Amino acid sequence: MRALTYEGPYHVKVRDKPDPRVEHPDDVILRVTRAAICGSDLHLYHGFVPDTRVGSTFGHEFTGVVEEIGPGVRSLVRGDRVVVPFNISCGTCFYCQRGLYGDCEASNPMSDLASGVYGYSHMTGGYDGGQAEYVRVPFADVGPMKIPEDMTEEDVLLLSDVLPTGYQAAEMGGITDGDTIAVFGCGPVGLVAARSAWLLGAGRVVAVDRVPERLEFARRWAGAEIVDLGQVKDPIAVLRELNGGRGPDVCIDAVGLEASGSPWQTLLGRKLKLAPGSSVVLDWAIHSVRKGGTISIVGVYGPPANLVPIGAAMNKGLTLRMGQANVKRYMPHLLQHVRAGRLDGKALITHRFPLEHAAHAYQLFEAKADGCVKCVLVPSG
Numbered sequence: 001m002r003a004l005t006y007e008g009p010y011h012v013k014v015r016d017k018p019d020p021r022v023e024h025p026d027d028v029i030l031r032v033t034r035a036a037i038c039g040s041d042l043h044l045y046h047g048f049v050p051d052t053r054v055g056s057t058f059g060h061e062f063t064g065v066v067e068e069i070g071p072g073v074r075s076l077v078r079g080d081r082v083v084v085p086f087n088i089s090c091g092t093c094f095y096c097q098r099g100l101y102g103d104c105e106a107s108n109p110m111s112d113l114a115s116g117v118y119g120y121s122h123m124t125g126g127y128d129g130g131q132a133e134y135v136r137v138p139f140a141d142v143g144p145m146k147i148p149e150d151m152t153e154e155d156v157l158l159l160s161d162v163l164p165t166g167y168q169a170a171e172m173g174g175i176t177d178g179d180t181i182a183v184f185g186c187g188p189v190g191l192v193a194a195r196s197a198w199l200l201g202a203g204r205v206v207a208v209d210r211v212p213e214r215l216e217f218a219r220r221w222a223g224a225e226i227v228d229l230g231q232v233k234d235p236i237a238v239l240r241e242l243n244g245g246r247g248p249d250v251c252i253d254a255v256g257l258e259a260s261g262s263p264w265q266t267l268l269g270r271k272l273k274l275a276p277g278s279s280v281v282l283d284w285a286i287h288s289v290r291k292g293g294t295i296s297i298v299g300v301y302g303p304p305a306n307l308v309p310i311g312a313a314m315n316k317g318l319t320l321r322m323g324q325a326n327v328k329r330y331m332p333h334l335l336q337h338v339r340a341g342r343l344d345g346k347a348l349i350t351h352r353f354p355l356e357h358a359a360h361a362y363q364l365f366e367a368k369a370d371g372c373v374k375c376v377l378v379p380s381g
C-alpha cells in the first residue's frame, strides 16, 4: 500500500509499505477514506517527539471502511463505515473504566504517560497511523464509531480528535455563565474550543493568534473577539483589561509546543525574559488570567518546553487542568452538536489533497499558508 512516512525533521514522503494485517483477534483493517493532518502531527514533523522512527506512518484522525475483521470482533462487519478516536483504548482497564480513554494502560504498556495513539511515535506505542491506504485498528469493538447512514465521512471526521479536544478544553475551563474566556491559538483545536465555550455558557470569548486568516475564521466561525499578535505589543496587558480589569476567568492553551522553540519565542522570550525551554503561551496565560482563574491546557508539550512559571501560578491560587482528550467519552454527545450544526467541524476543512500529495499538504499546513486551517488527505473515496 501507499503511506505517508516520517523520514526526518521537516521530511515526510509517500512510499510503498506492506499492507497491515490482523495481528490480534480484536483487530480490524480499515481502508482509509479520509485522514486529516493535525497540529499534533507538526510536533512530529518538527522532530520534537522522542522516538519518532524513520519509516513510521503518521495520522491519528481518520475515517475508513472495514475490510478485514479479526475473529474476536463482535460489533463491526465488513463494509461498515467508521470514525476512529485518536486514543487507542482497551475499554476495560482501570482508566478506560473511568472514561479516561487517553490514559488507557493496555494500549501502551511501555509508558505511564498516555494511551496508545495512532501514528504518534513509539512513545505512544509505535502504532502506524491512518495517513495511508490501510490502517490496523486494535480493540475494534471499543474505539470506532459507525458513521450514521445519513452522514458523510467529512461530517464526522473531526470527531476523531479536534471536536472532542476543543470541547474538552472548554469543559476543563469549568466555565460558568457569563465567564470571559481567552483562547490562545486559532488552529482547529482553538477554534473548536472558542465555539464550545459559547455552548458551555461563556459571556465573552477572545481568541489570540498571529495569522490573520485564522483570526478572521475565529471571528466568523467561532464568534470571538480577536487579539492579533501582529498588531499588539503586550498581549498580557490587553487581556488583563478584560473583565473589569481583572483579566479573563479562563485561559485555554491550544498552542502547545509551537509557542516554545519557535522564532517567536526567541523574539518574545528576550523581551519577556523567559527561561529557555519555557512556553510563551503558558507564561501569558498564567500572567493574564484573573486571580482564582483556570488555565486549561490541551496544547501538547514535551521536552523542549517543560518549564512553567509555577511560582506565579501557585501564588495566584490557579487551577491548572490539562490532558489528552478522552475522545470516546465525547463522541455520542458531540455527534448531536454536529448534526444540529452547532459544531460544524466540516467547515474547518479548507484543503483536500490526494494521499500522493501529502508531503505538499504538510508544507502548506505547517506554513499556515493559503488560508489553510484543516488539511485532509483522501486516500480513497
Ligand code: NAD
Pocket: 038, 039, 040, 041, 042, 043, 161, 162, 165, 184, 185, 186, 187, 188, 189, 190, 208, 209, 210, 211, 214, 229, 254, 255, 256, 257, 258, 259, 264, 280, 281, 297, 298, 299, 300, 301, 323, 324, 325, 368, 373
Ligand atoms: P495548529 O498548529 O493548526 O494551530 C496552532 C495555532 O497556534 C496556529 O494558528 C499558530 O499561529 C498559533 N500560535 C502560535 N504561537 C502562538 C502564540 N504565542 N499565541 C497564540 N497563538 C499562537 O494546531 P491545532 O491542530 O489547532 O492544535 C493545537 C495544539 O493542540 C497542538 O499543540 C496540538 O498538538 C494540540 N492537540 C492536543 C490534543 C489533546 O488531546 N490534548 C489533541 C489535538 C491537538
Ligand code: ZN
Pocket: 038, 039, 040, 041, 060, 061, 086, 161, 162
Ligand atoms: Zn489530532
Ligand code: ZN
Pocket: 089, 090, 091, 092, 093, 094, 095, 096, 097, 103, 104, 105, 106, 107
Ligand atoms: Zn484501557
